[in-house]
Amino acid sequence: MTEIETLKADLLSSVEGASDLAALEAVRLDALGKKGRISVQLKRLGALEPEQRKQTGQALNQVKDELAEAISARQKLLEAEALSAQLEAERVDISLPVQQPLAGNIHPLSRTVEEIAAIFADMGFSIAEGPDIETDFYNFTALNIPPEHPARQEHDTFYLRPDAENVRPVLRTHTSPVQIRTMQKEKPPIRIIVPGRTYRSDHDATHSPMFHQCEGLVIGENIHMGHLKGCLIDFCRAFFGVDDLPVRFRPSFFPFTEPSAEVDIGCRRVDGKLEIGAGDDWLEILGSGMVHPKVIENCGMNPDEVQGFAFGMGVERLAMLKYGISDLRTFYDSDLRWLKHYGFLPIDVPALHTGLDEGV
Amino acid sequence: MKFTFSWLRDHLDTQHSLTEICDALPMLGLEVESLEDPLRHLSDFLVAEIITAERHPDADRLQVCTVDKGDGKPLQIVCGAANAKAGLKTVLAPVGSWIPGSDMTLKEGKIRGQASQGMLCSYEELAMGQDHDGIAELPADAPVGTSFASFAADAELPASDPVIEIAITPNRGDCLGVRGVARDLAAAGYGNLKPLDFSEEEGCFASPLTWEIAEEAKPLVPLISGRLFEGVQNADAPSWMADRLTAIGQRPISALVDITNYVMIDLGRPLHAYDADKVEGDKLTVRLAEQGEQVEALNEKTYTLEEGALVIGDAAGPDDLAGIMGGERTGVSETTTRMFLEIAVFDPIRVATTGRQLNLHSDARYRFERGLDACSPIEMAGYIARLVNSICGGTISHLVVEGNAKPARQSVSFAPEKVVQLTGVDCPLDKQVEILSVLGFELDTSQPIWQVAVPHWRNDIDGAADLVEEIIRIYGFDKLEMASLPRDEVVARPSYSPAQKRSLVLRRTLASRGLTEAVTFSFLKRKDAELFGGDNDALMLANPISNDLNMMRPSVVPNLLQAMGRNLNRGIEEACFFEIGPVFLSPDAEGQRMAVGGVRQGRRQLGDWQHKEQPFDLFDAKADLLAALSVLGVRVDNLVASRDVPAWLHPGRSGVLRLGKAEMGVFGEVHPAICRAFDLPEGVAAFEFWLDNIAMPRRKGPAKTPIDLSALQPVSRDFAFIVAEEVEAQKLIDAVRRAARDVVEAVTVFDVYQGKGIEERHKSVALNVRLQPRDTTFSEADLAKIADQIVATVAKNCGGLLRG
Numbered sequence A: 001m002t003e004i005e006t007l008k009a010d011l012l013s014s015v016e017g018a019s020d021l022a023a024l025e026a027v028r029l030d031a032l033g034k035k036g037r038i039s040v041q042l043k044r045l046g047a048l049e050p051e052q053r054k055q056t057g058q059a060l061n062q063v064k065d066e067l068a069e070a071i072s073a074r075q076k077l078l079e080a081e082a083l084s085a086q087l088e089a090e091r092v093d094i095s096l097p098v099q100q101p102l103a104g105n106i107h108p109l110s111r112t113v114e115e116i117a118a119i120f121a122d123m124g125f126s127i128a129e130g131p132d133i134e135t136d137f138y139n140f141t142a143l144n145i146p147p148e149h150p151a152r153q154e155h156d157t158f159y160l161r162p163d164a165e166n167v168r169p170v171l172r173t174h175t176s177p178v179q180i181r182t183m184q185k186e187k188p189p190i191r192i193i194v195p196g197r198t199y200r201s202d203h204d205a206t207h208s209p210m211f212h213q214c215e216g217l218v219i220g221e222n223i224h225m226g227h228l229k230g231c232l233i234d235f236c237r238a239f240f241g242v243d244d245l246p247v248r249f250r251p252s253f254f255p256f257t258e259p260s261a262e263v264d265i266g267c268r269r270v271d272g273k274l275e276i277g278a279g280d281d282w283l284e285i286l287g288s289g290m291v292h293p294k295v296i297e298n299c300g301m302n303p304d305e306v307q308g309f310a311f312g313m314g315v316e317r318l319a320m321l322k323y324g325i326s327d328l329r330t331f332y333d334s335d336l337r338w339l340k341h342y343g344f345l346p347i348d349v350p351a352l353h354t355g356l357d358e359g360v
Numbered sequence B: 001m002k003f004t005f006s007w008l009r010d011h012l013d014t015q016h017s018l019t020e021i022c023d024a025l026p027m028l029g030l031e032v033e034s035l036e037d038p039l040r041h042l043s044d045f046l047v048a049e050i051i052t053a054e055r056h057p058d059a060d061r062l063q064v065c066t067v068d069k070g071d072g073k074p075l076q077i078v079c080g081a082a083n084a085k086a087g088l089k090t091v092l093a094p095v096g097s098w099i100p101g102s103d104m105t106l107k108e109g110k111i112r113g114q115a116s117q118g119m120l121c122s123y124e125e126l127a128m129g130q131d132h133d134g135i136a137e138l139p140a141d142a143p144v145g146t147s148f149a150s151f152a153a154d155a156e157l158p159a160s161d162p163v164i165e166i167a168i169t170p171n172r173g174d175c176l177g178v179r180g181v182a183r184d185l186a187a188a189g190y191g192n193l194k195p196l197d198f199s200e201e202e203g204c205f206a207s208p209l210t211w212e213i214a215e216e217a218k219p220l221v222p223l224i225s226g227r228l229f230e231g232v233q234n235a236d237a238p239s240w241m242a243d244r245l246t247a248i249g250q251r252p253i254s255a256l257v258d259i260t261n262y263v264m265i266d267l268g269r270p271l272h273a274y275d276a277d278k279v280e281g282d283k284l285t286v287r288l289a290e291q292g293e294q295v296e297a298l299n300e301k302t303y304t305l306e307e308g309a310l311v312i313g314d315a316a317g318p319d320d321l322a323g324i325m326g327g328e329r330t331g332v333s334e335t336t337t338r339m340f341l342e343i344a345v346f347d348p349i350r351v352a353t354t355g356r357q358l359n360l361h362s363d364a365r366y367r368f369e370r371g372l373d374a375c376s377p378i379e380m381a382g383y384i385a386r387l388v389n390s391i392c393g394g395t396i397s398h399l400v401v402e403g404n405a406k407p408a409r410q411s412v413s414f415a416p417e418k419v420v421q422l423t424g425v426d427c428p429l430d431k432q433v434e435i436l437s438v439l440g441f442e443l444d445t446s447q448p449i450w451q452v453a454v455p456h457w458r459n460d461i462d463g464a465a466d467l468v469e470e471i472i473r474i475y476g477f478d479k480l481e482m483a484s485l486p487r488d489e490v491v492a493r494p495s496y497s498p499a500q501k502r503s504l505v506l507r508r509t510l511a512s513r514g515l516t517e518a519v520t521f522s523f524l525k526r527k528d529a530e531l532f533g534g535d536n537d538a539l540m541l542a543n544p545i546s547n548d549l550n551m552m553r554p555s556v557v558p559n560l561l562q563a564m565g566r567n568l569n570r571g572i573e574e575a576c577f578f579e580i581g582p583v584f585l586s587p588d589a590e591g592q593r594m595a596v597g598g599v600r601q602g603r604r605q606l607g608d609w610q611h612k613e614q615p616f617d618l619f620d621a622k623a624d625l626l627a628a629l630s631v632l633g634v635r636v637d638n639l640v641a642s643r644d645v646p647a648w649l650h651p652g653r654s655g656v657l658r659l660g661k662a663e664m665g666v667f668g669e670v671h672p673a674i675c676r677a678f679d680l681p682e683g684v685a686a687f688e689f690w691l692d693n694i695a696m697p698r699r700k701g702p703a704k705t706p707i708d709l710s711a712l713q714p715v716s717r718d719f720a721f722i723v724a725e726e727v728e729a730q731k732l733i734d735a736v737r738r739a740a741r742d743v744v745e746a747v748t749v750f751d752v753y754q755g756k757g758i759e760e761r762h763k764s765v766a767l768n769v770r771l772q773p774r775d776t777t778f779s780e781a782d783l784a785k786i787a788d789q790i791v792a793t794v795a796k797n798c799g800g801l802l803r804g
Helices: A003-017 A021-032 A037-047 A050-089 A108-122 A177-185 A225-240 A293-298 A315-323 A328-332 A336-342 B005-011 B018-027 B148-155 B178-187 B215-220 B239-247 B255-267 B348-358 B363-370 B381-392 B418-423 B429-438 B464-475 B498-512 B526-531 B557-569 B618-631 B672-677 B729-739 B780-798
Strands: A190-199 A210-220 A247-254 A257-270 A273-276 A281-291 A307-314 B002-004 B031-036 B046-056 B059-068 B075-079 B089-094 B109-111 B114-116 B118-120 B163-167 B210-213 B223-230 B272-275 B283-288 B294-296 B302-304 B310-314 B317-321 B338-345 B400-403 B411-414 B442-444 B450-453 B575-584 B592-601 B603-605 B640-642 B649-659 B662-670 B685-690 B715-724 B744-753 B762-771
Touching: A003 A021, A003 A037, A003 A050, A021 A037, A021 A050, A037 A050, A108 A190, A108 A210, A108 A225, A108 A315, A177 A190, A177 A210, A177 A293, A210 A225, A210 A281, A210 A315, A225 A247, A225 A257, A225 A281, A225 A307, A225 A315, A225 B418, A247 A281, A247 B018, A247 B464, A257 A307, A257 B464, A273 A315, A281 A293, A281 A315, A307 A315, A315 A328, B002 B005, B002 B239, B005 B018, B005 B163, B005 B178, B005 B255, B018 B031, B018 B163, B018 B178, B046 B148, B059 B118, B075 B114, B075 B118, B178 B255, B178 B429, B210 B215, B210 B223, B210 B400, B215 B283, B223 B381, B239 B255, B255 B272, B255 B363, B255 B381, B283 B338, B294 B317, B310 B348, B338 B381, B348 B363, B411 B464, B418 B464, B429 B442, B429 B464, B498 B575, B498 B592, B498 B618, B526 B557, B526 B672, B557 B575, B557 B592, B557 B685, B592 B618, B618 B649, B618 B662, B618 B685, B662 B672, B715 B729, B715 B780, B729 B744, B729 B762, B729 B780, B762 B780
Parallel strands: B210 B283
Antiparallel strands: A190 A210, A210 A307, A247 A257, A257 A273, A257 A281, A281 A307, B002 B163, B031 B163, B046 B059, B046 B089, B059 B075, B089 B118, B109 B114, B223 B338, B223 B400, B272 B338, B283 B310, B294 B302, B310 B317, B411 B450, B442 B450, B575 B592, B592 B685, B640 B649, B649 B662, B662 B685, B715 B762, B744 B762
């Protein structure tokens, strides 16, 4: 065996013997470093005869190439082994439980109002607001409910203490005063809804001293009762997501509308559970009617020139029917367990383009 | 109002079934609240005849009967009733039927060895009465084999009469009598209104008692009539009358009392019967009460009157609360033989006012308040006199009348095209005329604008819209065409204004930060309101539902603290709430604010294998407040915090944020004393601000400002300064910003340290400063210069020394 062959065998065996990347680097330096065994031999080539130089040079370079290739192969192998070892070392118990940040929820009443607003927005309504503490004029008189009218007694009104002139402010018993406030300051055509807090001094399983209503008002030149019917049927079907929902209009009485209509939707009871839709029973859900000429007059308009309709619905009632909530009082109790169950995720925005239903 | 089906048919000649009538009523605006039909479970029961009845071979008290049910196939039935005998017509319950009186389903079987193929029923078993002995005994002409239910209905057997209860809206006083309901049904085509003999009754002697209306009471007593009935017998009312009153839940008392109650339900016409022998003097005076006068009413309670209440009295004083309740002293009894009957119309408002002052409800008041037939004191007097006479006998006096005997009928100008204008329904003119006529309106249609005289029992009609309602109500709401609202905009505009939208965005922002939305009452108890600065007497409720809810709230925080307490008591450990709702500074509209508040209690970070447990503190509230303000467009870097907080916050652990002079909100830990008052652990974090205080950002169009995305890398440098303990971190941050305003992009406090190695009453505050080069990258010299400026400014403004 020539000296070069011996060198080659020796170096290749060292490469094979390198057990980690550091040892391999040491082998590389021992062979190819500045003072490495191959480098030293290559430096010596200059002292040889040309023929000898060529032969030895070729042989050495071949060894060098082979060696580099062996080192590279060995390096890949060792790197792979090291990575495997690392992966093994980094193994964790993936069954460990993780925490989610505390999540908050949107109250079902807020959600319901937004759903109502989304539908009426599409029908061209805007939102109007008014104060919770009202005057007798806006809450009653302007709405054609004169003092001592039996309808007033039915309102169970909360009053604040009388002021210096012995006038008692009222907590609004309905959102209808905002009809008056709007008609006083805006010119027809008017299309508004008025979601808000309302108050009546009644407290039992089906009454709360504070609750929410959503008033609606449409004033225009040719708005008639057919539009009332169309608008409210369109709303009910969109809100409950039942395309063929039966909606019934019944004559009724409200001092501020004439003619007045109570609106019922179809329902059925299946295994004791209420379902909204075609069925053998009716549920009263809102009151409505053509705005009373006296109300229009009270707002400084001529009832022979403009007319329109108004409606009012209980937000709690709509929420209870749609979301299967059985007890009115739970809305205001702030029981976190209840709010988690009946509440809505903040990222879940009801909108017509995505549909009003919750979730995906 | 309750009445029975046969009662309705006294006034309405109709072939329509009970079901059809009850389906029609709500569509006329008369909502059916309940229907009790004693016959509804008896549809399978038959009229049957006992052919033979023989002693049961093995039981003395039983008989074995053969029963004919009309089909030629007699049944054998074992019967225990003593009155079962051959030839008796009675009620057969076939096998399989449910017996309402004993709540059992009948099976075929053997009784003491004898087959029994049905049951013969008593009225008690039929749930049609209790005090009957043995099985029902039907008249001899009862048709064998027919349905018992239809036989009972046709024959108007006692207790077979269905009871209907309807809700009457406040405008329909005329339907507080059965006849009014019948009139509506007749107008809608459900039969004909039967005529009733309303002719006058002359009477045969002058009434020794007359009316007097005091001058000041005259406007309140448009018409009153009365007459004396001499020689009446006040025994029991006849059974047909007593049965009907019983059916609707009124206890029969005596003929005279029952007649007044009956007529009130029948014609909606309250009456009052005086015992003429108990009246002092020869006249009854309607007058206004003086303050403090007392009347013992028929309910045996004594009422003290306020000045101005309408009363009727005799020489001995007042003894009748006009329109509400008669007096005990002059009321009729079983010994009454001379009765004076009052038929009056009083001012509805005065009746309502007095009734409310006395807190006295009665069926009469209910009807007087809603308005009575203005002519009834005269027009109904004859009919009523004959009814009294037919039951109680005796003789009738002439009628005595005070007031305006001929009240004017109201007339309404009516353009018939108003119907289509308001309802969209083109109701034919002849149909309009027919509907109004049957309802009692008198029409002059000779001109394009009709003149419509309103019947004197309809005091709810005073304009064209009312007539439209009458027409469309009777013509049928089902004729209304569904017309969707015309679309004014092809693409709908937003319904929320930009200002209104803020609440929606805030709600999502706060909920996504882990706060759950609460909706709490706008009122609370004064004691709690005072803890939050609410002490304006004008915000006290005059008639609170309880003293826990007697004042309008000054802040949403107390309500949220209560909500928190309820949840902690349920064992819930993390209670984080927000509410967006009204608070009140004064009763006027300007005093109402939209408050946004939140509270947190529990742990920001739950302890687990990964994390160390951390409780919520004031900085969580500060972060909530800043997040809320930031989403509203407030530049939170410009906010300045100070310690002049409201008294409900911990003075050392809370702050007020201001933008310039404008207060933006408060945050901090709730004052320990308040936590104690609400029975909460200390350290509750809270924030609150008023949405009205936050100005809308000025924005022109949807375009955002252009962004300058620097190509140059920012540089980060850390500094630690030693400053006196009381120097606030914000001051250091401000100083750093001031030192190199153009290039300081962000300043972060990454450590605050006090203790070993730091001088007493001093602290070390470590800041990371991120510097953004503008035109060229920083050279080392640039960075050194900036660092020097920072150190110098902090030294100057805060007395801070760079920590070595």
